[in-house]
Amino acid sequence: MINKLLILIAVTVTFVNIPAYAQTRDVTITRQWARASIGTMRPTAAYLTITNNGKDAVILDRIKTKIAAMAHIHNSTTNAKGISSMAPAGEIRIEPNQSVTLQPSGLHIMLMDLQRPLIKGDSFELTLIFENGQHITTDVPVLAISARGPKE
Amino acid sequence: MKFSNLQKFLWALVAIAVIGLSGAAFWQKRPDTNPMIYSPPALVADFSLTDHNGNLRTDEDFTGKWLLVFFGFTNCPDICPTSLSEIAVVMDDLQEKASAVQPLFITIDPKRDTPEVLAEYVTLFHPAILGLSGSLEQIEQTGKSFKIFYEKLQQDQAPDGYTMSHSSSLFLFDSNGHFVRSFAYGTQASKIVEDIKSRL
Ligand SMILES: [Cu+2]
Numbered sequence: 338m339i340n341k342l343l344i345l346i347a348v349t350v351t352f353v354n355i356p357a358y359a360q361t362r363d364v365t366i367t368r369q370w371a372r373a374s375i376g377t378m379r380p381t382a383a384y385l386t387i388t389n390n391g392k393d394a395v396i397l398d399r400i401k402t403k404i405a406a407m408a409h410i411h412n413s414t415t416n417a418k419g420i421s422s423m424a425p426a427g428e429i430r431i432e433p434n435q436s437v438t439l440q441p442s443g444l445h446i447m448l449m450d451l452q453r454p455l456i457k458g459d460s461f462e463l464t465l466i467f468e469n470g471q472h473i474t475t476d477v478p479v480l481a482i483s484a485r486g487p488k489e
Numbered sequence: 490m491k492f493s494n495l496q497k498f499l500w501a502l503v504a505i506a507v508i509g510l511s512g513a514a515f516w517q518k519r520p521d522t523n524p525m526i527y528s529p530p531a532l533v534a535d536f537s538l539t540d541h542n543g544n545l546r547t548d549e550d551f552t553g554k555w556l557l558v559f560f561g562f563t564n565c566p567d568i569c570p571t572s573l574s575e576i577a578v579v580m581d582d583l584q585e586k587a588s589a590v591q592p593l594f595i596t597i598d599p600k601r602d603t604p605e606v607l608a609e610y611v612t613l614f615h616p617a618i619l620g621l622s623g624s625l626e627q628i629e630q631t632g633k634s635f636k637i638f639y640e641k642l643q644q645d646q647a648p649d650g651y652t653m654s655h656s657s658s659l660f661l662f663d664s665n666g667h668f669v670r671s672f673a674y675g676t677q678a679s680k681i682v683e684d685i686k687s688r689l
Contacts, residue, residue: 372570375563375609380648382566407646413567415657415674420638421568422654425646441571442675448566449648482613483574 363391364431366465366475368438370487373479377451383408383463383477384445384487387429388436396468397429404461406450413442423447441485455479532660532668534558535634538595538627541608541620548666554591555669555685556662560637562598562653563610568674570614572657577615578678579685586689589664592618597639597655599628635660661685 369385389395400408412426426444431437439445446463448455455461457479464474480488534548534556559576561569576592583590594611596602599622602610607620623631632639637656644652657674659681669688672681 372566375613378648379564380566382570409646411567415568418638419656419658419671419673420654421657421674422642423565423567423652424642424644441567445567449646482570483577483615485571485574 364389364395364465364467364471364473366473368487369463369475369477370480370484371446371448371455371461371477372484373457373482374448374451374455375482376454380447380449381451381455381482382411382441382445382447384439384441385475385477386436386438387431387465389431389433392433393469394430394432395471397431398466398468400446400463400465402448402461402463404452404455404463405448406452407448408463409447409449410439410444411447412444415442457481532636533634534660534662534666534668536595536621536623536627536631538621538623538631539604541604541611541622543604546619546621551591552666553664555589555664555689556660556666557590557592557681557685558595558635558660558662559593559657560595560597560632560635560639560655561657562596562655563602563606564598564648564652568657572659572674573611573614573618575676575678575681576618576659579681580615580617582678582682583685586686587617589689590617590685593621594618595621595628595631597628597632597637598653599623599625601649663688 365388367386367388369383371383372381374381387397397410400410402408410426410429411423413421413423415421429437437444460476460478462474463477464472466472478488537545537547540546557576559572561572573594580587580590580592592615594607596607602622604620604622607622611618611620639653639655641651642654643650659672661669661671663669
């Protein structure tokens, strides 16, 4: 009898806790990858998709990774005259049920001041910190310098 | 109505004047419609640079080959690798026709992109791609002949405190060195392959 009660309690607690756990997973990271670097002297880029499944908009505050002393979100643009440049992207805000995709020729995480080379086949941890205090750490695979997108 | 000889002569003069004036008007209007007259001087591949193997190369060295030219710099982590990867796919997909095409990557940041730097960079994308560098003046001359734009942008957080903005189109030249067309940045490799194959 007591055993049955304990099981009931355990099951209840587990199910009650699942939504609480899911709430911390309101924001998900998918399709993450980084481009291999040449040594540590030149910057490289990482890409990913941020999806907001929560009820409130989230704003990306900063990015931390041990592989680069500086990791900033940049945006590449090409104007009507065919001139390309890149600049800090400004605020990255993701509305509920929306996602933001960082991909070649647009938004990218510019990895600067590399602490070690990014070698194809390796991976590294990258943490996205949101203004609401949420931290999401993801493992980013390093693809060839000539890669054009995440591995399907 | 009967015209005297003098009147006939005068009418003839009027007719000539009218024809002459309309002709002049026509000629004045022409430049708008005729691209031969007002189009900017043609873009030419005129360069003398050092390739990534340390050899001096001029445009004449490539006579007989089609040229696919891209300008960029190796500190560019997004636009340039994307374009070079695209060129690599183009070269692979041209298959047996690839030998007719020479892809060139010309740096617009020669201070950092020495031939040695280019050697370890371009070869990571495709063995056929040749990197070209030179002095600041040589690159400036090359840029003028290709009519491209590039500019240093100060950016405190960037390596060495600057990044570059630059023309990111691909330029195609035929085997006689005549400019054929450009492909806007982001043109799919398959479209480029199709276009080049139709010309070879
Ligand atoms: Cu960038």
